[in-house]
Amino acid sequence: MIETDFLVIGSGIAGLSYALKVAQHYPEKKVLIITKTRIDETNTKYAQGGIAGVTDFEHDSYEKHIQDTLVAGDGLCNPRTVEIVVTEGPARIREIIDWGTRFDKDSEGDFKLGKEGGHSEFRILHHKDVTGKEIERALLETVGKQKNIQIIKHWFVLDLITQHHLGYLVTKSTPDIECYGVYALDQQTNKIVKILSRITLLATGGNGQAYRTTTNPKIATGDGVAMVYRAKGRIENMEFIQFHPTALYEPGVSPSFLITEAVRGDGGILRNSKEEAFMERYDQRKDLAPRDIVARAIDSEMKREGTEHVWLDCHHMDxxxxxxxxxxxxxxCKSIGVDVATQMIPVAPAAHYSCGGIKVDEWGRTSINNLYACGECSSTGLHGANRLASNSLLEALVFSHRCFLDGIARVDSVAFKENVPDWNAEGTTEPAEMILITQSGKELQSVMSDYVGIVRTHVRLQRAMKRLDLLHEEIESLYETTAVSPQLCEVRNLITVGYLIVKEAAFRKESRGLHYNTDYPKKSVILQNIVL
Incomplete structure (x- = not known):
């Protein structure tokens, strides 16, 4: 058994910035970070474009950034959350600069600001095309200097510990569900360890691996969302899966290499197989329309022409x-034989970001006491039906700070729970055939990609639900009888996430933002956020 004051699950921008702040504020308390693979293998590391924030008040303003975010969110943003993130964001950006993050500057020492789809002004700070990797580097170096932060790598968190594990019946109607910590699998010893904590933060990232083609790394399996759902916590807006319009088209390669939106911000033009610049037919903002519009436009062009990709033309750029x-x-691009100076880049949409997730309030508190969530696994109300480009890193910083403020005010009033049982693996055996697990994962990705992609229909969603019901039944049977492994648990979590996406997509009988259903092409003035 391990006891810690603050438990952080995930080591991206949200988890690291939170851990750093609580460790510095409470140098006498224990902070434990758990990651299921290498410490730097996170969605954060793969963020290319940058972080949005108002820093040039001569040309930009909070009001403009707020309005851009609300427009992109298509009527489902929480205005209060948008105001919080936009106005508090610049201070959080200054903090990571103080911690050593190096954003690109011009010859006069001013930040080079980029512009991406949906933004009315140049406000994206970046470090070349590896912004996330640079932020991750700076955070890890600073975290490494804190003596009261312990990092455990290659541990897989299995489940949240609640009253359920003490023998009580816990349902979604149960008042005051409490989190006492987690059960985690040490992948090196295959031992399952009970970790008790006063405060637990989920910063587990996204769920792109639910789809066959995604820009997300292999670790993005929706673990946090699935754990909270099993613990009877609240989940919302899972139907809003953002497909990045321009992933590099390489058949059979996964994850897909991202071609950041900043390329179009600098002048890149999307063209179809006839080399026509087609975006003007879909939106007056052309190539810099919000991502939901650009992704649907590309999908339409590909289906109309029977092609598997479109082209991103950059040869006219410096x-x-x-x-x-x-x-x-x-x-x-050079490595696959594409010279951007003379040739166009083949691109196609790929699953990229989950706008929904674990429902939290404006302090990052989930519906389960002493459990917080921030970053992509959470649903704060910022993104609504569609995330504005480069708002995700900003949201992670702002809400990790708010989780920190609320957590330090509560930690001393929370006691470690006694009499929590050890993990019970009685009656389980080693899996006889791993193919039963791996094939379930492939089937899930096929179902989600073919039936729950950029464009949906009522019939497709019905088919998806029937197939997911069967996959759920099969994987639960394996889980009950088989010794747990990361592979089994990740597929189980992805099936849960897939179910949530399909369920909420079926409830939303309209087309809004990233959810486009041809059976319900118009927006509704009634439907708001859908919570499960």
């Missing part, structure tokens, strides 16, 4: 500046 701003994109 090649030296392209290489300076996007060195990794340039090198990646």
């Amino acid at each position: 090649n030296a500046k392209f290489i300076e701003h996007f060195p990794n994109i340039y090198a990646k």
Whole structure:
């Protein structure tokens, strides 16, 4: 058994910035970070474009950023949350700069600000085309200097510990569900350890691996969302899965390499197989329309012409500046035989970001006491039906700070729970055939990609639900009889996430933001956030 004052699950921008703050505020208290793989293998590391924030008040304003966010969210943003994130964001950005994050500057020492789809002004701070990796580096270096932070790698968190594990019946109607910690699998010893904590933060990232084609790394399996749902916590807006319009098209390659929206912000133009610049037919903002519109436009062009990708044309751009701003994109394209100076880049949409997740209030508190969530696994109300580009890193910083403020005010009033039982693995055996697990994962990805993608229909959603019911039944049978493994638990979590996406998509009988159902092409003035 392990006891810790603050337990952080996940080591991306949300988890690390939170852990750093609570450790610095309470140097005498224990802070434990758990990650299921390497400490730097997070969704944060793969964020290319940058972080949005108002820093140039001569040309930009909070009001403009707020309005851009609300427009992108298509009527489902929480206005109070949007105001909080936009106005508190610049202070949080200054903190990570103080911790060593290096954003690109011009010759005069001013930040080079980028512009992406849906933004009315240049406000994106970036570090070339590896902004997330640079933020992760700076945070890890600073966290490493804190003596009261312990990092445990290659541990897989299985479940949240609540009253359920003490023998009580817990349902969604149960008042005051409490989190006492987690059960975690030490992947090196195969031992399951009970970790008790006063305060627990979920910063577990997204769920892109529910889809066959995604920009997310292999670790993005919706673990936090699935755990909270099993613990009878509240989940919302899972139907709003953002497909990034421009992932590099490489058949059979997963995860897909992201071609950041900043390329279009710098002048890249989308063209179809006839080399026509088609975005003007879909939106007056052309290539810089919000992501939901651009992704649907690309999907429409591909289906109309029977192609598997469109083209991103950059050959008219200054090649030296392209290489300076996007060195990794340039090198990646070069590695597959594409010279961006003379050739167009093949791109297609890929699952990229979950706008919904664990429902939290404005302090990051979940519906389960002493449990917080921030980053992509959470649903704060910022993104609504569609996330504005580069708002995700900003949201993670603002809400990790708010979780920190609320957590330090509560931690001394929370006692460790006694008499929590050890994990019960009685009656389970080693899996006879791993194919039963891996094939279930492939089937899930096929169902989600074919039936619950960019464009949906009532019939597709019905089919998806029937197939997910069967997958759920099969994987639960395995889970009850088989010794737990990361592979089994990840597939189980993904099936749960898939169910939530389909269930909430079926409830939303309208088309709004990232949820486009051809049976209900118009928006509704009645439907708001759907909570399960």
